[in-house]
Amino acid sequence: MAHIKLAQNKVAELKEVCKKFNNDKGELINVLHAAQSLFGYLPAEVQEVVANELNVSIAHVHGVVSFYSFFTMIPKGKYPISICMGTACYVRGAEKVLNEFKKLLDIKVGETTPDGVFSLNSLRCVGACGLAPVVTVGEKVHGRVAVEDVKSIIEEYKNDKE
Amino acid sequence: MDKIKLTIDNTLVEVEKGTTVLEAAKLTGVDIPTLCYLKLEDTAFENTPGGCRMCVVEVEGRRNLAPSCKTQCEDGMFVSTHTPRVVNARRTVMELILSDHPFECLVCTKSGKCDLQSLAQDLGIREIHYQGEKSTYKGDESPGIIREPEKCIMCRRCETACNDVQTVGTLSALYRGFGSVVAPAFEMDLDHSSCTFCGQCVAVCPTGALIERDNTWKVMEAIMNPKKTVIVQTAPAVRAALGEEFGYEAGTLVTGKMVSALRKIGFDYVFDTDFAADLTIMEEGTELLERLNKHLQGDKNVKLPMLTSCCPGWVNFFEYHFPDMLDIPSTAKSPQQMFGAIAKSYFAEKMNIDRKDLVVVSVMPCLAKKFEAARPEFAVDGDPDVNVSITTRELAQMIKSANLNFDALKDDDFDRPLGESSGAGVIFGSTGGVIEAAVRTAYELHTGKTLEKVDFNELRGFEGIRSATIDFDGLPINIGIAHGLGNARTLLEEIRAGKSQFHAIEIMACPGGCIGGGGQPYHHGDVSILKKRQIAIYQEDAGKPIRKSHENPYIQNLYKEYLGAPCSEKSHELLHTNYFAKKKKIEIE
Numbered sequence: 001m002a003h004i005k006l007a008q009n010k011v012a013e014l015k016e017v018c019k020k021f022n023n024d025k026g027e028l029i030n031v032l033h034a035a036q037s038l039f040g041y042l043p044a045e046v047q048e049v050v051a052n053e054l055n056v057s058i059a060h061v062h063g064v065v066s067f068y069s070f071f072t073m074i075p076k077g078k079y080p081i082s083i084c085m086g087t088a089c090y091v092r093g094a095e096k097v098l099n100e101f102k103k104l105l106d107i108k109v110g111e112t113t114p115d116g117v118f119s120l121n122s123l124r125c126v127g128a129c130g131l132a133p134v135v136t137v138g139e140k141v142h143g144r145v146a147v148e149d150v151k152s153i154i155e156e157y158k159n160d161k162e
Numbered sequence: 163m164d165k166i167k168l169t170i171d172n173t174l175v176e177v178e179k180g181t182t183v184l185e186a187a188k189l190t191g192v193d194i195p196t197l198c199y200l201k202l203e204d205t206a207f208e209n210t211p212g213g214c215r216m217c218v219v220e221v222e223g224r225r226n227l228a229p230s231c232k233t234q235c236e237d238g239m240f241v242s243t244h245t246p247r248v249v250n251a252r253r254t255v256m257e258l259i260l261s262d263h264p265f266e267c268l269v270c271t272k273s274g275k276c277d278l279q280s281l282a283q284d285l286g287i288r289e290i291h292y293q294g295e296k297s298t299y300k301g302d303e304s305p306g307i308i309r310e311p312e313k314c315i316m317c318r319r320c321e322t323a324c325n326d327v328q329t330v331g332t333l334s335a336l337y338r339g340f341g342s343v344v345a346p347a348f349e350m351d352l353d354h355s356s357c358t359f360c361g362q363c364v365a366v367c368p369t370g371a372l373i374e375r376d377n378t379w380k381v382m383e384a385i386m387n388p389k390k391t392v393i394v395q396t397a398p399a400v401r402a403a404l405g406e407e408f409g410y411e412a413g414t415l416v417t418g419k420m421v422s423a424l425r426k427i428g429f430d431y432v433f434d435t436d437f438a439a440d441l442t443i444m445e446e447g448t449e450l451l452e453r454l455n456k457h458l459q460g461d462k463n464v465k466l467p468m469l470t471s472c473c474p475g476w477v478n479f480f481e482y483h484f485p486d487m488l489d490i491p492s493t494a495k496s497p498q499q500m501f502g503a504i505a506k507s508y509f510a511e512k513m514n515i516d517r518k519d520l521v522v523v524s525v526m527p528c529l530a531k532k533f534e535a536a537r538p539e540f541a542v543d544g545d546p547d548v549n550v551s552i553t554t555r556e557l558a559q560m561i562k563s564a565n566l567n568f569d570a571l572k573d574d575d576f577d578r579p580l581g582e583s584s585g586a587g588v589i590f591g592s593t594g595g596v597i598e599a600a601v602r603t604a605y606e607l608h609t610g611k612t613l614e615k616v617d618f619n620e621l622r623g624f625e626g627i628r629s630a631t632i633d634f635d636g637l638p639i640n641i642g643i644a645h646g647l648g649n650a651r652t653l654l655e656e657i658r659a660g661k662s663q664f665h666a667i668e669i670m671a672c673p674g675g676c677i678g679g680g681g682q683p684y685h686h687g688d689v690s691i692l693k694k695r696q697i698a699i700y701q702e703d704a705g706k707p708i709r710k711s712h713e714n715p716y717i718q719n720l721y722k723e724y725l726g727a728p729c730s731e732k733s734h735e736l737l738h739t740n741y742f743a744k745k746k747k748i749e750i751e
Binding site for chain 2: 047
């Protein structure tokens with residue numbers, strides 16, 4: 001991972017968040033939630049700021065970040081792809097669809113392509129079981145996705161580089 | 163205090179309310195096996211996560227087995243500690259732990275000293291019924307400490323040492339489930355982390371997951387090289403613990419046998435770090451008096467209290483955690499480094515040896531000394547003042563490898579001139595010793611009077627933070643002592659807040675001082691071993707004909723022939739150092 005320089009104004013904002021929680025180490029998880037919504041993810045540099053502000057060790061902060069699956073240290077892609085692995089989607093072949101995405105994007109679940117365009121995740125049920133298997137890209141829902149459709153879905157967004 | 167009566171293995175016991183079943187059993191002489199559990203009496207160390215389930219017992223009326231370390235005694239309780247059900251559960255727990263543990267015992271550094279291994283042997287595990295994936299992690303080979311997380315059993319003892327006792331905050335459990343590991347943040351190398359290399363994690367690790375970097379072969383290579391003159395220095399705490407590796411009772415002094423063994427191993431000269439400890443007192447004591455006198459003359463800029471700087475774990479600690487206070491510790495180098503600097507200048511010149519052909523080996527109770535020896539500021543043109551540092555444990559290993567019968571070794575004396583020391587140099591190995599040694603010299607230098615009573619019992623002891631006021635002929639000197647970095651932090655924060663009343667403070671990173679160092683023979687949780695070593699150190703001091711550093715004739719000679727006076731220009735060049743703010747930017751690969 002390359003070094004990331006955090007924007008000074010964002011760091012100031014993060015420090016404000018910590019202050020809002022009285023720089024209380026007991027509020028670490030709440031602070032991290034706020035930090036993740038601020039930055040989209042929790043890079044080491046953000047964790048370092050939080051550790052300094054709350055006066056806890058950076059190892060402790062990383063321990064918490066790496067324990068809870070909600071927290072991520074990897075920035076999401078411009079187009080975050082999520083494959084529903086809920087029961088209905090799963091029985092209708094979601095796993096094969098997911099594997100096709102992994103193969104074509106050459107990343108694992110939870111990762112982001114090096115160009116930062118796509119990230120891949122699985123989720124449980126988006127409430128559209130009638131369209132199973134379901135893939136969401138950002139806010140958009142793709143229904144009844146077959147393995148053969150995966151390539152064109154990726155192309156659709158790849159070409160959409162405004 | 164409320165008393166509670168319960169039955170353990172058919173014996174009626176009365177204990178105070180709040181006692182755990184494990185503690186109550188111990189009182190009746192029943193030893194329940196433990197693995198993750200570790201309490202070090204009279205220190206802040208208490209690791210009771212209740213995680214490993216090795217200490218389970220059967221409690222009548224309860225459906226499940228109870229972890230005795232986490233179960234408080236109740237009135238009328240009926241406990242059985244070794245029913246077939248209990249033994250079977252312990253065996254299952256052990257097999258499950260071993261199912262994700264490398265079978266490298268034959269070549270593991272920890273073999274023979276490993277709590278996991280000996281417990282598995284006690285339980286008679288001969289087969290693992292659980293097969294499956296084994297976890298793999300990123301390892302770490304720093305100059306002082308090697309991490310092999312595959313051997314970690316997640317007992318969390320190292321985390322307790324690092325966070326609760328030392329307040330260093332390097333290690334934490336990361337990730338979750340099967341992938342969890344105890345490591346520095348982002349699994350960065352210890353070298354890049356806040357680690358002080360105090361080695362207290364190594365001292366309490368029950369397996370080979372945390373061990374020292376083995377430098378013994380480097381030493382052998384130097385000895386085998388005919389072009390090199392190889393000299394060795396031994397720290398004071400080593401002689402009080404080395405015997406334990408050869409079956410001697412803790413606290414047995416083996417100074418003479420140690421010297422004899424080193425000579426047989428092939429060192430050209432066997433010297434003593436205690437000599438350099440005397441030298442440290444000359445420099446540090448003089449510096450203290452200089453600062454005190456300035457303070458007494460009303461100089462507002464003079465920094466007091468002065469902190470000792472012999473302990474490299476402590477130096478690493480303040481460089482990282484108190485970078486705003488780098489001008490408070492004494493600038494005197496540690497005895498290890500003073501020895502190296504003098505050996506490669508004064509001694510090399512005297513013997514007409516090129517410093518590059520002189521190899522200085524140190525035997526230390528310490529892992530941070532390996533780090534200290536490798537610091538770039540302690541080298542001349544890339545040639546380090548101390549080439550290799552090994553621990554007490556590594557020396558024991560070398561003696562065993564050389565097939566020396568330690569018991570049969572005759573007592574030998576150190577070589578001259580760098581092997582002569584006073585009793586003041588010896589007590590450096592115990593908490594309170596450095597400051598006592600400094601007081602013995604500073605008193606006489608300041609008052610011009612002879613100190614009749616050289617034993618300062620008020621400075622000795624095992625309490626984490628101690629203080630005493632010493633009368634310098636009408637001038638009261640307030641002295642503070644801390645051992646364990648958590649205790650050091652307390653005193654440091656007082657200074658930062660401007661509340662410290664002390665003129666001088668001695669700080670040692672490890673419990674008990676160097677006698678409890680991370681490179682010493684493993685104590686396996688028995689603090690009485692550390693106390694016996696401490697007694698041995700003071701015993702060695704009491705038996706010395708010279709008890710004050712400034713009376714060491716070889717030290718006097720060194721100043722006359724070479725250095726001039728304490729804190730002279732030459733002394734500053736060779737024997738003093740600077741400190742560096744160490745907080746590094748997070749580095750991720």
